[in-house]
Every structure is written in structure tokens, then in C-alpha cells.
Amino acid sequence: MSSRSTFNRKINYLAAIALLLIPLFWLSQPATIATKETPGSPGGKLSRLRDDYQLSQSQIGEIDPTSVTVKLATLGLRGVAANILWEKANDYKMKKDWTNFGATLNQITKVQPNFINVWSNQAWNLSYNISVEFDDYRERYRWVMKGIDFLEEGTKYNERQPRLLWDMGWMISQKIGKADEKKQFRKLFKEDDDYHDRFDRPTALRDNWLVGKEWYEKAVEMVDNLGVSMMGKSPLIYRSSAPMCQMSYAEGLETDGTFGEVAKAAWNEAAKYWQRYASEGISTSYRREDRLDEPVMIRLGDKELEEKTARDLLAQLDALQPGLREKIVAEKRAALTDSRREALDTPLEKRTGKQLQLASEAADAIAVTHNEVARRITGPKRKKALELAKKIAKHEQLATYVRRYRNIVNFDYWKKRAEIEQSQEMLNARKLIFQGDRAFSEGSLIAARDAYRDGMAEWRKVLDAHPELVSDQTLGEYLLEVIKRYRRILNQLDDPFPEKFILQDVLDAQRNLYGESPQTEQNQEKE
Incomplete structure (x- = not known):
């Protein structure tokens, strides 16, 4: 091989490298922030994609340069590095070495900033598990706020994760408002200028229940506006959190000794929130009959409407052949055994244990479905009767779904409570x-x-x-x-x-x- 051909090959390599620098520059140019002197730049393709998908880079430069972790992270083994840091954090926690525990948590977030369990689990550790290790309620409050600040930092790295926003609402509302030291915690939270000044929050809005409600509302808005997942949260509970915070705020006012028009206005606002909650669409665990891959959607405020619609349709069905339903019941009753009939005729308070069972069986035996009534109708009215029976069953089923979901959140109690408290x-x-x-x-x-x-x-x-x-x-x-x-x-x-x-x-x-x-x-x- 001549020296001339070797030289030409080197020139070709250098030319190829130079050409590759152009797409690399286009792909990896970093974003810049606008200043008074120079306009900002969105950066290259990768930088714009990170911005579009709300992804953050690992802050490798902020990891302890003397640790094994930085070597692993630099080599692309961030998962291994994170596992090592998790083990260290657990070890420091067991030893109650809170300084090193907090420092290790910060290291973990630099390695895996988009792993939301890092933020939620360790924020819980700080606010719930570590805070109780201290006797002074002021020190406990300080660790509660450390957990809240830690979780808030996570929301900045994961701007499309409503779970962290919801967790923020939970931490601020429940941990501060339901703790054994809630009276002291609520007072300290209202006076915490270091926290509230970051949001320019006026004194009147510094109640932990109102701040928690604010974070819950952000979580709901993200789901509604961006179409992101609730991350395993039940829609029923997820959407009830902000209204319940308003209820708790009104309760808290009276617990603290604030009454009159201020308390009345708070309960009035709670009633409005509950009414808004009642009108929101809730995805259920039930499946549509016509589309099994889609859930049944309900509104908690529709129970009375569904029941009334079913009653109206039922009246239309029974009007097609008056007395038919009663006739079918009489036929079924006549077919009962003597013991069942006797149990059914015995007043409830006088029934024996055996009769209670027989009466229940008898009631099931003489029950008449709408479809049974419709099928007994003959002639030109039969088709309409079958259609009515199907509609009645649909509305009754929806009313049942709504009733079950209302019971889960004690809907009727809180609706009535917000009205009466005014x-x-x-x-x-x-x-x-x-x-x-x-x-x-x-x-x-x-x-x-x-x-x-x-x-x-x-x-x-x-x-x-x-x-x-x-x-x-x-x-x-x-x-x-x-x-x-x-x-x-x-x-x-x-x-x-x-x-x-x-x-x-x-x-x-x-x-x-x-x-x-x-x-x-x-x-x-x-x-």
C-alpha cells in the first residue's frame, strides 16, 4: 500500500467526519435562554423533542464525581446507578442519618428525574416516616415541608404527570390538615412565608385546604386538557378531591372559631364545587353492552333523572295492558309453596329466622321483570312493549351504577351537608x-x-x-x-x-x- 493511498484515505475519513458534524450539530444543539441582548433558541432536534415530550436530561454533572454512581451513569448504566443509590438511601434511613439520606435522594433524582416513584415515594418518606422521628412539632413540620418541596421539584421534571400534582394536593391537604398536630401545622403553614412567597399567594389563600385544592385542580385540568392518564387513580376519587378540600376548608374555619358570613360563604362555595362534581363525566368499571372495550360513563347528579325516566317509561309500559303486571304476580304467588306463602304473609317483625329466608326466596320468585310483561303483550303493541322494556332496563341500570358510585363518596351526605351548613x-x-x-x-x-x-x-x-x-x-x-x-x-x-x-x-x-x-x-x- 503506497503512502499516497494512505494519505488519501485519511483525507476521506476527515471529510466524512466533517460532514457528520453538520447533522450532529443540527440534532444536538442545546437550547438557549433569551436575554436582553440576544434572543433565545429552541436548540436542535433533540432539544425540541425533549421540550415537546417534557423530558429532562439527567444532571450527570451534579452527581458526586468521586462516587461509583457517576461512573455508571456516564457509561449509560443509570438503572444500576439508581439501584445503588436506593440501597444507600434505605441504609441511611435505617441508621437515621437524615443528612446523608437527603443528599442521596437528591443524587437519585439526578440519575432518574423522570421516574415518578422516586419523587412520590421519597417525598412520602420525608413527610410521613422521617417527620415522626422528632419530638418538636416545629421540627416535624420542617420535615413535612421538605417532603412537599421535594415532590414539587419532581413536578418540574415531569410536567405531564398528573399523579405528582395529585400527590402534592394530598400532602398539603391531608398531612397538614389531618395530622395529630393539625392545629399547630395549619398555623405554621399559614405563616410559612418562605413557601407561599414563591407563589405570591395572599394571606387569605394560605389555608392548607385551599392550597391542596389548587394542586388537585391542576391535576384534573391536566387530565382534561392534555388527555394524559390518571396513573391508576379512580376517576371518582380523583375528581372528588378538590371539592372535598373545599368542604374541609369550611369545616376548618368553624373548628378555628370563624363563623358568620365567612363560614357561610365557604360552605356556599363547597356546595357549588359539589354540584360541579355531580355534573362531570365519570368513567366506571362497567362496560358498555354495545362496545365492550369502552367503559360506561355516568354523572353523579343523574340518579334522580334516570329514576324518573325509568318510572315514566314504566307507566307507559303498564298502560299498554293495564293489570297485566299484577296478574303475573298473582300467578307466581299462587305457584309458591305453602311455607313460602306463609312466610311472605307474616309481618317482618314476627318472622322467625327460617321464615326470613323463605320470605326472601318468595320475594325473588314472584318478582316480575319488565321483559316478562312485554312478552305477555300480544298484537301490534308487542313491539313497542319490548322497546319500552329495554329502555326501562337501561335507565334502571344506569341509576343503579350512579347510586353505587354515589355511595362510595358519600355523595348524598356531603350534598345535604353543604346546603344545611349555610x-x-x-x-x-x-x-x-x-x-x-x-x-x-x-x-x-x-x-x-x-x-x-x-x-x-x-x-x-x-x-x-x-x-x-x-x-x-x-x-x-x-x-x-x-x-x-x-x-x-x-x-x-x-x-x-x-x-x-x-x-x-x-x-x-x-x-x-x-x-x-x-x-x-x-x-x-x-x-
Whole structure:
């Protein structure tokens, strides 16, 4: 091989390398930020793709240069590097070496910034698991906020991941608002200028429930506007979180001693949020009959409409041949065994255990479906009857789906609660009971007794206007605690408990639920 041919080959190689630099420059040119002097640039093709798909580069330059991790990450073994860091983090956690634990978490995020479990799991560790290791509630709050700040950093690296936004809402609303130290945490959160100043948030909006609601709403907006997945979250629960935060905010105001128009406005806003939630489409776990690959969509506010539509169609079906349904029932009843018929005729409260079972079997046996009625109709009306039966079944099924989903989130309770809490009687009752609690804690027994008595009188007005609340379990538990404190005050004042107690029906309802008699409770208080 001549020296001339070798030289030519080298020239060709250099020319090829030079040509390859052009597409490499086009592909990998970094993005630049605009300044006053120079305009910004979106960068090359790879930079634009990262921006379009919200992908971030691994911050390899920020990894500890003396560690094995940076060597692995540089060689493309980021998964192995991340596993090593996870093991180190767990080891530091077991040793309660919080400084190195936090530093290791930061290293993990540089290696795997788009792995959302890094952010959600370790934020939970900081806010829930590590914070409880400290005795001072201020130090616990500081670690709770470390977890929140850590998770917020993750939202910047993963701008198309609604799960992290939802987790932010959960951390701020639930961890601060439901912790054992919630009174102190909520106060510290409102006064946390370092956190709120980043968002230019006014003082009136610094309540943890309102801030949590804000993050929940961002998560829902991302799903609705960008069409991204809820990441395994139930649509029913996912969409209920922001309205429930508003409910908790209204509750929190009254717990903190804020009543009147401010509390009323908060409950009014909660009612609006709940109504909006009722009108949103919810994807269910049920499948459409005509398209098995698509879920049945419902609206929580449609139960009454579906039930009314079914009743109207049912009336049309029965009008095609009046008395037919009753005739079919009579035929089925006549075919029952004597024991089943006897059990069905026996009043419910007098049935034996065996008769309860027989009566249930008999009720199933004489039940008449709409399709049965339609098939018994003959002549030109038969086709219409079959169509009506099919429509009735469809609307009844939808009403059943809605009812089941409403029960999961206690929809009817919160709907009614948001409405009732706005009444003047309820506002008065809450305020008076709060005043009674405060007087009791200060040792002012007479003032506490009078406030409780007046507060329960206001509760009586509320219950008379809404008798269904008497047997409500959640409300009953609250009132039972109020009554117990009232009894304790009367005992300390040597005052007798009223024979005709104003909330006796509430006590009776609780006794039926828990099998505890008011008299027994009174004796326990005296002891």
C-alpha cells in the first residue's frame, strides 16, 4: 500500500467526519435562554423533542464525581446507578442519618428525574416516616415541608404527570390538615412565608385546604386538557378531591372559631364545587353492552333523572295492558309453596329466622321483570312493549351504577351537608357549641353549660327541619360527644340531666346503632 493511498484515505475519513458534524450539530444543539441582548433558541432536534415530550436530561454533572454512581451513569448504566443509590438511601434511613439520606435522594433524582416513584415515594418518606422521628412539632413540620418541596421539584421534571400534582394536593391537604398536630401545622403553614412567597399567594389563600385544592385542580385540568392518564387513580376519587378540600376548608374555619358570613360563604362555595362534581363525566368499571372495550360513563347528579325516566317509561309500559303486571304476580304467588306463602304473609317483625329466608326466596320468585310483561303483550303493541322494556332496563341500570358510585363518596351526605351548613340555625349551633367548648376548657362551667344548652336548642331547629339527620351516623357521633361533655359539666355543677332531653331522639338513634343506652352513659359519667 503506497503512502499516497494512505494519505488519501485519511483525507476521506476527515471529510466524512466533517460532514457528520453538520447533522450532529443540527440534532444536538442545546437550547438557549433569551436575554436582553440576544434572543433565545429552541436548540436542535433533540432539544425540541425533549421540550415537546417534557423530558429532562439527567444532571450527570451534579452527581458526586468521586462516587461509583457517576461512573455508571456516564457509561449509560443509570438503572444500576439508581439501584445503588436506593440501597444507600434505605441504609441511611435505617441508621437515621437524615443528612446523608437527603443528599442521596437528591443524587437519585439526578440519575432518574423522570421516574415518578422516586419523587412520590421519597417525598412520602420525608413527610410521613422521617417527620415522626422528632419530638418538636416545629421540627416535624420542617420535615413535612421538605417532603412537599421535594415532590414539587419532581413536578418540574415531569410536567405531564398528573399523579405528582395529585400527590402534592394530598400532602398539603391531608398531612397538614389531618395530622395529630393539625392545629399547630395549619398555623405554621399559614405563616410559612418562605413557601407561599414563591407563589405570591395572599394571606387569605394560605389555608392548607385551599392550597391542596389548587394542586388537585391542576391535576384534573391536566387530565382534561392534555388527555394524559390518571396513573391508576379512580376517576371518582380523583375528581372528588378538590371539592372535598373545599368542604374541609369550611369545616376548618368553624373548628378555628370563624363563623358568620365567612363560614357561610365557604360552605356556599363547597356546595357549588359539589354540584360541579355531580355534573362531570365519570368513567366506571362497567362496560358498555354495545362496545365492550369502552367503559360506561355516568354523572353523579343523574340518579334522580334516570329514576324518573325509568318510572315514566314504566307507566307507559303498564298502560299498554293495564293489570297485566299484577296478574303475573298473582300467578307466581299462587305457584309458591305453602311455607313460602306463609312466610311472605307474616309481618317482618314476627318472622322467625327460617321464615326470613323463605320470605326472601318468595320475594325473588314472584318478582316480575319488565321483559316478562312485554312478552305477555300480544298484537301490534308487542313491539313497542319490548322497546319500552329495554329502555326501562337501561335507565334502571344506569341509576343503579350512579347510586353505587354515589355511595362510595358519600355523595348524598356531603350534598345535604353543604346546603344545611349555610342555614342560620346551623351557623348559630356551631358557634354556640364552639363557645361552650372554649368555656369548658377554660374552666368556666356555667358559661359552658349555657352555651351548650343554647347550641343544642339551635340543633333542635336544624333536626326538626331535616329529620333524616337524626339517624345520620357521622352527625350522630359528633352530637354524642357534645352531649357527653354537657353531661360532664352538669355532673360537676351537681345539676341533674334533663328528663325530657331536647336531643333525646339523637341519643335513641345512637343507642340503636351501638347498643349503648343513655342511662348507662350517664352512670359512667358520674363514676
